[in-house]
Amino acid sequence: MPIDRLLRETVTRRAxxxxxxxxxxxxxxxxxxxxxxxxxVLFDAFAVFDPWSVAALAEQIFPGRGGELMSAWRTTQFEYxxxxxxxxxxxxxxxxTEDALRHAASALRLDLTPERRNRLMQAHLELRxxxxxxxALRTLRAAGVRIGILxxxxxxxxxxxxxxxxxxxxxxRVLSTDQVWTYKPDPRAYLLGLHALGxxxxxxxxxxxxxxxxxxxxxxxxxxVWVNRLGAPADELGAPAPDAIVRTLTELVGFVRTTx
Numbered sequence: 001m002p003i004d005r006l007l008r009e010t011v012t013r014r015a016x017x018x019x020x021x022x023x024x025x026x027x028x029x030x031x032x033x034x035x036x037x038x039x040x041v042l043f044d045a046f047a048v049f050d051p052w053s054v055a056a057l058a059e060q061i062f063p064g065r066g067g068e069l070m071s072a073w074r075t076t077q078f079e080y081x082x083x084x085x086x087x088x089x090x091x092x093x094x095x096x097t098e099d100a101l102r103h104a105a106s107a108l109r110l111d112l113t114p115e116r117r118n119r120l121m122q123a124h125l126e127l128r129x130x131x132x133x134x135x136a137l138r139t140l141r142a143a144g145v146r147i148g149i150l151x152x153x154x155x156x157x158x159x160x161x162x163x164x165x166x167x168x169x170x171x172x173r174v175l176s177t178d179q180v181w182t183y184k185p186d187p188r189a190y191l192l193g194l195h196a197l198g199x200x201x202x203x204x205x206x207x208x209x210x211x212x213x214x215x216x217x218x219x220x221x222x223x224x225v226w227v228n229r230l231g232a233p234a235d236e237l238g239a240p241a242p243d244a245i246v247r248t249l250t251e252l253v254g255f256v257r258t259t260x
Contacts, residue, residue, distance in 0.1 A: 035223060035243065035258070035259050036202045036203055036223075036259065037203065037259045038145065038203060038204070038205045038223060038256050038259040039145065039146060039199055039203045039204070040145060040146035040147070040148065040172075040193075040197050040199055040203065040204045040205070041140060041145060041146075041147055041148075041204070041205045041206075041207055041225075041252070041256060042148045042149065042150040042173075042175070042193045042197075042204060042205070042206050042207065042222075043147070043148070043149050043150070043206075043207045044149075044150065044151055044184075044206075044207060044208050044209045044210070044213055044227075045127075045149060045151035045152075045153050045157075045158065045161070045209075046209035046210070047207045047208065047209040047227040047249070048129055048130070048133055048137075048149065048165075048167075048249075049127035049128065049129055049130075049161050049165065050127065050128055050129065050130045051127065053123055053126070053127065053128065054070070054120065054123045054124060054127075055067070055070045057119065057120060057123050058070050058073075058120060061116050061119065061120070062110055065108065065110060068108060069104055069105065069108060069110060072103075072104035072107060072108060073100055073101050073104040073105075074100075076100035076103050076104050077096055077097050077100040077101075079100075080096040080099055080100050081093060081096045081152065081183045082183060084096065085181075085182050085183055085186065090181040090182070092154045092178045093152045093153055093154050093157065093176075093177075093178065093183070094121075094124075094154045094156070094157060097121065097124065098117070098121055101117060101120060101121070102117070105117075124157055124160075124161075125156075125157060125160035125161065125164070126160070126161070126164050127161040127164065127165070128164060128165055129165045129167065130229070130248070130249070132248050132249055132250045133165075133167075133249050134165075134166070134167065134170075135250075136248070136249035136250050136252065136253050137167065137170045137249070138170065139253050140253060140256060141170065143256075143257070145256060146172050146173075146197060147170060147171055147172055148171055148172055148173030148174065148175060148193065148196065148197065149162075149171055149173070149174050149175060150175045150177075150184075150189070150190070150192060150193050150206070151175070151176060151177070152176075152177050152183045152184055152189075153176060154176055154178050155174070155176045155178060158174050158176060159174070162174065172197075173193075173196045173197065175192045175193065175196055177189040177192070179192060180192065184213055184216050184217075185212060185213060185215065185216020185217075185219070185220075186216075187216075187219075187220050190206070190216065190217055190220040190222065191220075193206070193222070201220065201221045201222055202221070202222075202223065204222055204223070205222065205223045205224070205225055205243075205255075205256060206220075206222040206223070206224050206225070207225045207227050207249070207252055208224060208225070208226050208227065208242075209227055209229070211226065211228070211232055211233070211234050211235040212235045212237060214226035214234075214235075214239075214242045215234075215235050215237040215238075215239035216237075216239070218239045218240050218241075218242060218243075219237075219238075219239045219240075223243045224242045224243055224244075225242060225243060225244045225245075225246060225252050225255055226242040226244070226245045226246070227246055227247070227248070227249065227252060228245050228246070228247060229247055229248070231247075243255070
């Protein structure tokens, strides 16, 4: 399966066609209602870090089966995270990721040796940013916008990818849902941003990579930008439309500037 199709399928749960009234800004669809000034932006990790390297490694290790593995792995990864929260049997995202990898490989009858497992897990600590990300983040910082990450990744996973990307000086806050033993889209996860930044939710934009995360952030009350890099359809979760749908963080900068 092509990697672009694979990632599209793993970040989207249900497909439907959605029409959003609004004006076009920076390539995104923006609601026409007036917006308050955005003082801070919280990013999901995958809006910043490119996960393609993990998929490429899976294909290298299992030629012709990498896409199949990634599809099963990613689906199970999030299912395990959410099921553990519902079952009140919390495990952090690193553990859920490794457990999901073991299960996916077993289900597909792939020979996941300890060395192969370690390589695939280690790839999550070496993620690099999407090409435009460093310049876009620094543009926001220069404009006085506070920047943070709010992710299901563990603190160690976030610290490693920030270090590998050379972005140590960019983020004011790095928030992991592990702090509250839950995962997005639980409202308790999004609440971390309010406590960390000391701002009302309407002054904090949330930049989501996955459609379900955009829905969760919007339901929580954040002005929400869906960084829909893959052109995925929106999720049918009963949430209002995102305030903007963009393909890159360069376009997100344009959205934030309209509030200043």
